[in-house]
Amino acid sequence: MKLSVFRLSYWNRRGSSFRSSPSLDHSFDGKSPSSVFWLVIHGLCCLISLILGFRFSHLVLFFLFSTSVTNLYTTPFLSAGSGGVSQLLRLKPLETATNSTARKNSRVVVGRHGIRIRPWPHPNPIEVLRAHQLLVRVQKEQKSMYGVRSPKTVIVVTPTYVRTFQALHLTGVMHSLMLVPYDLVWIVVEAGGITNETASFIAKSGLKTIHLGFDQKMPNTWEDRHKLETKMRLHALRIVREKKLDGILMFADDSNMHSMELFDEIQTVKWFGALSIGILAHSGNADELSSVLKNEEGKRKEKPSMPIQGPSCNSSEKLVGWHIFNTQPYAKKTAVYIDEKAAVMPIKMEWSGFVLNSRLLWKESVDEKPAWINYLSLLDDNEEIDSPLSLVKDPSMLEPLGSCGRRVLLWWLRVEARADSKFPPGWIIKSPLEITVPSKRTPWPDSSSELPAAIKEAKSDTKPRGSNSKSSKGKLEQKAFNGVKVSTTS
């Protein structure tokens, strides 16, 4: 009786809070003493809640007052103490299905259940590791099912030469190439001949490399450098033709940055593809750049153009033209010499934006070679090619990659150090440096680690005297040392 009235009030609460049913489908007993009693209890509990400030459930009273615990008190979750499971909430009595006699007893019980929480509800690192292994396995399967069916070898052509920033640039390219999941051949063409420095660097990659030397030194102006790089790339193409390497050929300049999707995308090339490059024309002087752009915006009320170089398509996804980087705003202030502090401009069509099937270069007539490719006599050194487009008779047959050039998959950046900057060969310091400065605290705890008072005046902002020959200016900032020995101490 009590139970049914209690349940009734509870269901009323549930029924009325989200469904406004005008006709309650419950059978309501008339006003009997026990229902009045429960209303009184309910009012009492409301008052107590008001005083206490939190909700005081009258279930507690019911629990306290119900001495006759009938067949409704079943506790399947209490017996789960064997599993070491604890309850979050106070134990509440369970109410079983009323109809259980007529049917087979199902093990599912209707009513309030405890919320099972295990004793240490936190992630287990071994399981997390296993889950990650499962993820790797699933992704590998996905790749093999939906990725490229028969991946071709990627042939990468990189012109380089020994200079301060070579380690920086080559490390980036090398790591990108080491992550490529396909077979790879890396052709490194070095200006000034093969050097041990570059060779040892490339050997660290573990990739299949072909190291070629080119017998001219890299000149000091950007324009000449572009020309020499073109010649070096053609030299590499000659080698590809000689060795009859089969695969997809791409040009990875050593200072560019490539995304991993690039290598997936170039697998779709049939003959000759074109990519969108993001051009990061950066000068060492940020203010100058912003003033340039402001002037630009002041003159014409147009949106600033995108720094992209690549194919552009019309709405039916056919190649119609090319985006070229707008060099106008930088007209007066471009860098001529390699280490100038001005913006470096790309050439009109960067080689790195083009990808070709290496079979195009083979001498023998390959059957499917399309008619719109210029047969190039690469053996001829004097051939002046300024962009890969001259290899193609009909530029409209090029395949635009990266959803028709809308996805930028690599970035072009040219950053070099001062021409007279020196760096330790192989970046290993063999001879002692010219200036030795003690650090503020010696690493040995026994000796006294106090500095003379004179030094404490010279704070870290002052540049150390005579210590500017070992670092390259240009784009680097001076890193100051602490505890500079300004005056010699006895």
Next chain:
Amino acid sequence: MKLSSWVLIFLLCNLTFLSTISAFRLSRSQPTERISGSAGDVLEDNPVGRLKVFVYELPSKYNKKILHKDPRCLNHMFAAEIYMQRFLLSSPVRTLNPEEADWFYVPVYTTCDLTPNGLPLPFKSPRMMRSAIQLIASNWPYWNRTEGADHFFVVPHDFGACFHYQEEKAIGRGILPLLQRATLVQTFGQRNHVCLKEGSITVPPYAPPQKMQSHLIPEKTPRSIFVYFRGLFYDVGNDPEGGYYARGARAAVWENFKDNPLFDISTEHPTTYYEDMQRAIFCLCPLGWAPWSPRLVEAVIFGCIPVIIADDIVLPFADAIPWEDIGVFVDEKDVPYLDTILTSIPPEVILRKQRLLANPSMKQAMLFPQPAQPGDAFHQVLNGLARKLPHERSVYLRPGEKLLNWTAGPVADLKPW
């Protein structure tokens, strides 16, 4: 001479035979597997020609007028009853001659009386159903011939033909007495439960096919989420203390795994819900107030392995689809150990489940597309009905025999509608 030519022909035949065998084996690198449940490989069966259905012409107050009053009924998860009628009216299995019909369909929309929030109220449904049955019993002789044993009804509500949203009340009412002999097509399914009768056909809840198709992402997007779930853990409005909603299972999931990096679970409503499901390996499908939910349909469509946490649940088309091979079943008492369970599944098993889910006939069987396509849920229902044919002798009553009690049930149900 003749012998040698015969030998030659024999050898040639063998050769072609062997080459086709090897070609067949080579082509088995498909990523999907055939699905066959306990009833066999029946997902792609064509019901046309195997049964005939007669659709009663009820006055429009039972169907069209209700829909007209509230067109939201076309989009909520109980819309299967409406689309089923539309499908049957134009399907080749429909017959206009009731004498040759194997099954009779009564199109009454019992789940279309919606609150302002969109939730259906079942309070008038028993009376509506009773009035419809009285109508067909008095105007056609076919109901009395079998007392409804060759009739089928679509009752997609929370607890099927018990017509209530609260489980205890639904159990208290039981299935409507007049439907005791009819076949019920419902979304609710739980073993040994009052509201699931023997011989019912469980169907998936309605999920809008176009909406889901429009959110598909490329299949090579790597699945990087281990377990995904979005929804309520505590129903604060109706069950403030917890423990009633979902029998405490959802709350247990939250309390045990809220800080686990493998479990991407929350109560938010992201706009990328469908896309996220396609980037997950496991999708939790725990029970709520009722054991079924549209999450199962969404998980199947998006290739995410469903983790079903609902004791004794009966899943849609359980005889045609081997759910044990496709989903992961976790008892409610094992929820605190869900991470151990899921991470200890061998990778081959996971890959096989994903292959089964990738089978297009599996995805088709969960949908109610308009217009109907072969292999979709409508056809699975018809296949299920066809598998129950031919009717047994006991279906047909002797003249004058009465098995149903027309006055059983709560008094309020006997009032006319």
